[in-house]
Amino acid sequence: MRSNYIFTSESVSEGHPDKVADQISDAVVDLFIGRDPEARVACETMVTTNRIVLAGEVRCREDVTPTQAEIETAVRDTVKAIGYEQHGFHWQYADFACHLHGQSAHIAMGVDESGNKDEGAGDQGIMFGFACDETPDLMPATLHYSHRVLEKLAADRHGKVVDFLEPDAKSQVTLAYENGKPVKAVKLVVSTQHSKDLSNDAGQAKLRDYVKGVFADVLPNGWMPGDEDIFVNPTGLFEIGGPDGDAGLTGRKIIVDTYGGAAPHGGGAFSGKDPTKVDRSAAYVSRYLAKNIVAAGLAKRCTIQLSYAIGIAEPLSLYVDLHGTEANGATAAKLEEVLPRLVRLTPKGIRTHLGLNKPVYLPTAAYGHFGRKPDGELFTWEKTDLVDSLKQAL
Template sequence: MARSNYLFTSESVSEGHPDKVADQISDAVVDLFLSKDPVARVACETLVTTQRIILAGEVRSAVPVTNEEIETAARATVKRIGYEQEGFHWQTADFACHLHEQSAHIAQGVDESGNKDEGAGDQGIMFGYATDETPDLLPATLYYSHRILERLAADRHGKVVDFLEPDAKSQVTLAFENGVPVKATALVVSTQHAVGADQRKLRDYVKGVFNDVLPQGWMPGDEHIFVNPTGLFEIGGPDGDAGLTGRKIIVDTYGGAAPHGGGAFSGKDPTKVDRSAAYISRYLAKNIVAAGLAKRVTIQLSYAIGIAEPLSLYVDTHGTGTVEESKIEAVLPELVRLTPKGIRTHLALNKPIYQPSAAYGHFGRKAEGDFFTWEKTDLVDALKQAF
């Protein structure tokens, strides 16, 4: 039986965290290729460290993309984040690109040809999750962790304060009673700051952000609020710690409140089911909760490389459902074709839409135009009619 009273914690990291810098550069490269060729294949990994940006991976595009264009996209990403530090500067960091042509053996298994449907770009398992804890149907611990750092970034970019630097992490612990979040019991923020910044001023500012972001009455006592608990945080970003694409997959998804299949999203074009099937799983889960069929749901899909149809579909409503899981499993493939091509078509994924997803979570975001289509709840009516 599921526990009803407990503490749970999630963390988030800012757009300036080294791993997130790498994720955003990788997705900038994906967007660059898709802007030239909507069916381009991209698997781009990024390493950032002191004054260095290094790219590696495999690509295929019918329209040439030059190394100069790739470098421009990478530097523009770092500039937008705000790195103009001696140890990591968008303009002066060394840049190396080691992207090369995708393996023909992968292409022959994945590409659509003759009577063969497009196959999955890899084997693997993908999970989607939704909960009614927040309006965005995201776990509350992760939702508030993201919102805290988004506020810090907005204030930094808007020059509301002058002591913040790009690198930051947050952590939120909430108390749940009868399965519902009721208050915060611990709050943590570690943020890079300007040399010589007033630590008391910094702490008071962050406490004000906590108070603004959290629901009224949720703030814990001062003894449970931790702002830069190790002391000074002047050296940060890729100069303080190397960053790699794909190392923040729990931040990207559900903050540990749901399983993760293990595959990263950023740097991958939508033929890679690590990304696209995780997106469609979230989309289906969110629509199930939005339709009132469950208060909380987990969905799993699995695929084999080169094979179009999923090998399995699993739905778990964690005892909160109003409809049998097996019946939901039978209906979902009738509403959305769960092949790689079917997913890409349904969610319109072959567009340069990915860089905005690479910071502050891929889920729980506002669907707007071409962006975050997997956050739409346009299946609600169909799901209600099905049952």
């Protein structure tokens, strides 16, 4: 790795069209898994001007399968919670169409547990996990602060601290690194949808001052760049936004969802998928393992890759990279031997260890799946409860 460099990550708010779609898809996952922990869900969502469309495959116990009306209620409640009551996209009045249908019997045959056959992976693919010591939650600092800025905007909007913000927003944080550590911000960007009241020079100045204050609150002391390096709504105005301004689809913000470009991504999206889909569950356990390695002081940076084949239970490969930062006797080769002994890396083993067969997914669908605070059954993959076991095993 280079020691001195500049790096950028972006985030998008809960009101971004693609994130609206992600949250709707995960609301459907939670609805089904809340009824049947073994439910199978692959739900894709498209949102555009006053229109919401679901498509995909589901399987659930017949006696508890949600009705079309229950699905629609869950979808509309999700949009309402985000805050969309606009002429071009309204939680109550948007047209809704549901095209979910039964899961393929051939997929079910390969995935389901039967006889001596363990439950297989729901698809083939490669998944990555990453952790680094740049922030207390062991995430890349550029993405960490990009998320925090938008969370602050959303909190102020929901809490009516300000009355001029609308749900759609994006952020971008560029940091300078010295000796491998972030030391200051060099460029900051926020584009946020706003009310018509701010569509004049005085309004835009008010918005800029507010956003600068958010940056100052979120970033460490002394990190703020000069005014010339802070960009707020660079296009000038941002009245029309959300699904009315740009169509949204599930799974189009996978780098925002993971590590902001600071680590590899296997390509599979998370939202809308039940935990038999290793795109999701194996990415979660990869993060869990990488975070525990860094939290244990065994490395300053860690990347883990897992790979699977559809219908096969055990991973085809496990790869650990410590990026030359290993410490306290750890090596990548040793960890590749130890990790499968600490957590069984089959789909069922992952789900059991992390408690994933529960309706815990909607909160993951905005502001990142990683770097979040574990809270009871939520974000269990962010726990560092393997630290002692890792130290003992090495």
